[in-house]
Amino acid sequence: MQTWPSVPLPDIPGHGSRPRIFDDGNQSIGELPSHGDRAALYSCGITPYDATHIGHAFTYLAGDTLTRVWRDAGLAVSTAMNSTDIDDPLLERAARDGVDWRELADSQHELFREDMSALNILPPDEWVAVTDRIEPAAAAVQSLLENGSAYRLEDDVYFDVRAAERLGERSQTDRAAMLEQSAERGGDPDREGKRDPLDPLLWRGKRDGEPSWDTVLGEGRPGWHIECTVIARDTLGLPFTATLGGVDLKFPHQEMQAQHAHALGQNFSDARLCVGEVAYDGAKMSKSLGNLVKVSELRRQGADPLAIRLALLSHHWRDSWEWMPDTLDEATQRLDRWREWASTVNPEDTYTDGDTLLDWLRLTLADDLNTPAAVQAVDQAVAGHRPDALAIDAIDALLGIRLT
Ligand SMILES: [Zn+2]
Structure with a gap:
């Protein structure tokens, strides 16, 4: 799919160090495994309805920050993202609103492009719709x-x-929690005839309507996890960072996306980055609760999109936090102060405070993308x-805030 426009980053002298990042897979902070001078990031994209809430923006900003820091460290960075543009929740929303599901997806993709562009989020190199990758998924x-890793149940x-390899171990989830979360998050542990209640759907056979x-495989459509396995594999190559x-x-x-890759004979990603949740009105922002703050x-x-960005940067990417009524006001005031300061810039000035700030930004961001400390x-x-x-x-190159 067409992404949103890419804005060139200013050249800044030298390089930062390679960042140390918290890998959820091994629960520790470290430099991610090296692929020479290359690094690649796959971001799980939206299901195109109710785009783009602040929780989405916070997630993709974390990927944007990592990409900026990797580039500043001199790495060649590749990025990819999917859009789950065929899935039960999308069809349910389209039916509820009496619109064609494709039209709903198209209009939400357009909204997402506008929001991401306004927030100055770097576009992925490839943004891939699942409906464009049905054959490879099948x-x-x-x-x-x-190879015996899957089985048919009726048409599915x-x-x-x-x-699976050590199921749940890398996500630190025991069986009881896996059963509970599977039921909450798109799985069907209660379906009759499955070999194990945790078995996830790979392919949904054709249903009327x-x-x-x-x-x-016959007529049908892919399940949620295999789509990401295939799209990440075909865009970034496996394994990636x-x-x-x-x-x-x-x-x-x-x-499951990693387990599917493993069963296909390849490791998926070296690290898993889990971004914190944003709450609103005392609960996690979610489509089902309807407590969404949309970009x-x-x-x-009338909000300045860079003030929204600054509000998000003021929270650590791994923290869960709540969007409060004054969150945006505080960020707007801070942005105003920064802009006023920036308006006093003398391009002829040669003193070295800029070096000092650059060093600080590099130091804080290389330490697990500590954007609050950078702010x-x-x-x-x-x-x-x-x-x-x-x-x-x-500030422009590393935090994505252009002040002049
Ligand atoms: Zn995904």
Whole structure:
């Protein structure tokens, strides 16, 4: 699919160090495994309805920050993202609203592009709709059937979790929690005839009134996890550096997409990054509760998108936090202070405060993408001397906030 426009980053001198990041898979902070001078990130994308709430924006901002820091460290970065543009919740929403599911997806993709662009989120190199990858997904499911990792149940195909490697271990989820989360997050543990209640759906055979595609498996459509396995494999190659998603994707989604790859004979990603949740009105922001703060609505109400970005940067990517009534006001005031400071820049200035701020930003961001500390470093600079052009460019390149 067409992404949103990419804005070139300013050149800043030298390089930061390779970041140390918390890998949810081994529960520790460290430098991620090296692929020479390359790094690749796969972000689980939206299901295109109710786009784009602040929780989505917080997740993709974490990927954006990592990409900026990797690039600054001199790495060649590849990024990819999917869109789950065929799935039960999308069809249910389209039916509820009396619109064609494709039209709903198209309009939500457009809204997502506008929101991401306004927030100055770097676009992925490839943004791939599941409906554009039905054949490869069906072929992967066919391979799993052939190697005994999957089985048919009526017209559907399930992954046999006995083919999994240390199921739940890397997501630190025990069986009781897996059963509970599977039921909550798109699974069907109670379906009769499955070999194990945890077996996830790989392929959904054609149902009356539902869209389907004619493939090597017969008519139907792919399940949620295999789509990401296949899209990440075909865009980034396996294994790649890191998978990124909201913490609610930890199980079953992140677990199963990796298990499917393993059963196909390849390791998936070296690391799993789980981004914290954003709450509103005392509960996690979610489509089912309807307590969504949407980027497009804030923009319509006159919010400066960079103030929204700054509000999000003020929280650590792994923390869960609550969007409060004054969150945006505080960020807007901070952005105003930064802009006023930036307006005093003298491009002729050669003193070295810019170097100092650049060093601080590199140091804080290389430490598990500590954006709150980076924001504080800018606050301190703002309270000090007049800026030079390097300071302004460093804030732009590393935090994505263009002040002039
Ligand atoms: Zn995914």
